[in-house]
Amino acid sequence: MLLITCPYCGPRPELEFAYGGQAHIARPQQPADLNDDAWAEHLYMRDNAKGAHAERWRHTHGCARFFNAVRDTGSDRILATYETGTPRPAAGDLVGGAA
Amino acid sequence: MHDTLTAQRPSAASMSAPAIVKPLPAASRFILQGSAAVMAAAAAALALPDTKLACRASAHGERAILWLGPYERLVIGGEAEGAELTRLLAAALVDLPHSLVEVTDRQIAFEVTGPHAAELLNSACPLDLDLSQFPVGMCTRTILAKAEIVLWRTAPETFRLEVWRSFSAYVVGLLEEAGRA
Ligand SMILES: [Zn+2]
Numbered sequence: 690m691l692l693i694t695c696p697y698c699g700p701r702p703e704l705e706f707a708y709g710g711q712a713h714i715a716r717p718q719q720p721a722d723l724n725d726d727a728w729a730e731h732l733y734m735r736d737n738a739k740g741a742h743a744e745r746w747r748h749t750h751g752c753a754r755f756f757n758a759v760r761d762t763g764s765d766r767i768l769a770t771y772e773t774g775t776p777r778p779a780a781g782d783l784v785g786g787a788a
Numbered sequence: 789m790h791d792t793l794t795a796q797r798p799s800a801a802s803m804s805a806p807a808i809v810k811p812l813p814a815a816s817r818f819i820l821q822g823s824a825a826v827m828a829a830a831a832a833a834l835a836l837p838d839t840k841l842a843c844r845a846s847a848h849g850e851r852a853i854l855w856l857g858p859y860e861r862l863v864i865g866g867e868a869e870g871a872e873l874t875r876l877l878a879a880a881l882v883d884l885p886h887s888l889v890e891v892t893d894r895q896i897a898f899e900v901t902g903p904h905a906a907e908l909l910n911s912a913c914p915l916d917l918d919l920s921q922f923p924v925g926m927c928t929r930t931i932l933a934k935a936e937i938v939l940w941r942t943a944p945e946t947f948r949l950e951v952w953r954s955f956s957a958y959v960v961g962l963l964e965e966a967g968r969a
Contacts, residue, residue: 690914697842697858702914704931750931752842752857 691765695748696756696772709745711735712757713777738762743777746770759783806904809963812897812948815850816870818863818877822886827853827861833880834863834873845927845940854927854940862938862950895938896956900963901946909939909947911966919944935959 691703717723717731736742742762747755759768759778768783820830824840831838836853837846839861845854850866851873865873870892877888900909906917912933916922927940935958938950951959 698928699842702931704914750936751929753860753929754857 691767693746693758693767694770695751695754696770697752697754698748701748701751705748705750707747707749709747709755712743712745741768741780741783745773807900807902807908807963807967809898809900809908809960809967812899814867815897816865816867816873816892817890817895817950818873819856819889819891820861820863820877820886821859821888822881822884823859826881826884826886829880829884830861830863830877833876834865843926843928845925847942852940854938856927856929856938893953895950895952898949898951898956898960899942899946900949901943903945904967905945905947908963908967912962913939915939917941932959933962 692700693703693706694700695706714731714735717727720728723731740761740763741759743757743759745755746758747753755773756770757773757775757777758770760766761768766784769778771778820826822830827840828838831846831853834851834853836848836851839846839853839855841855842858843855845852847853850864850869852864854862854864856862863873863877870890874888874890881888902908906922909932910917913930915928915930922941924941924944927938929936929938931937932939932949935951935955937952937955937959940948940950942948949959
């Protein structure tokens, strides 16, 4: 079982967590101003990174908070976790130094 | 780990069972959500230290405040003092935005106690329950098999489990099964 480090609770078993999709997707300020293509882009189009990917997780069966994680989609290794609303860590700040 | 538990478990009638699961007396319960200021005011109103540290409980007598999340606490009191707790908290928090929900009857409490209490819980819960990692006073929401529980270590060999009422037969049956010789 993976251990995921919740920014609030520390390292915890994977089964306490729920995945929440790609992180840092800003909802358009004025959705009504978007055409269908731009709205579809916001709703449906996501990165499909091979390597470091910033994504939302929720410590559902723990503190219940959402937070962000950078995960290597190849190795499944969690390279960093950080509070929602804070910027994605620089590559040099990830576990292992770079990804 | 499991072998130790089964090998050392004596007959059910023995007083030296490695881990005993028993229901705890009825209590009153509340879920409090709000900012750090809300938590500080609530703790002061209940004459308890403010649990600023994550996953820590502060308790005195029948009253306890358990950290569930940065903005969420479980407040426990004696069965008869539910109205009193409501009054104290409402008065202390009247000027602060918060949510206070009574959940007295939503869940019931069990105690798991004995030299192998942690091992028994670990049969269905993957948390590291070594005393160095999960010391006395630590509490958290977690998973026991398929049930969400709140786990609180009240003594080196004693845990309090807050279990949602409809999960209680499942949780107790599971622990009894896991401890069976
Ligand atoms: Zn957490």
